[in-house]
Amino acid sequence: MIAAGLVLAALAALVHVSIFVLESLTWTSDRTRAVFGTTPEGAAATRELAYNQGFYNLFLAVVAAAGVVATATGAEAVGAALVLAGTGSMLAAALVLLLSSRDKARAAVKQGAFPLLAVVATVAGLLA
Helix, strand or coil: CHHHHHHHHHHHHHHHHHHHHHHHHCCCCHHHHHHHCCCHHHHHHCHHHHHHHHHHHHHHHHHHHHHHHHHHCCCHHHHHHHHHHHHHHHHHHHHHHHHHCHHHHHHHHHHHHHHHHHHHHHHHHHHC
16 A cells, blocks of 8 residues: 555645646746636736745645655655655645635645545555
8 A cells, every 4th residue: 555655645746746837837828827717917916926836836746756755765654754744735735725715626626636545545554
């Protein structure tokens, strides 16, 4: 189960890197505005906020990825702690999005599915 948790954590990290790209690098592009349903004016007005939020997503991805690498190289306790910290934070953020903006449930599920599965598989693997 640990191996499954690592694969799921890596997938969660990739999703969060893609969110970083959208929020921090391409926020005002036509494609990204279509993804988030924003107008050119709205994207321009929220550019700094999105830029900052994107880096939060990148940092969570880095923590989860560091956990995957640490576990794969034999530092299992450190790796599991990092995987659970990164994916647990991703999952918590998805829950906040779901609870605060019901109209964004689809985005919350996309953001939180891999982290949820990673947490469950990692904990199950640790308890086995």
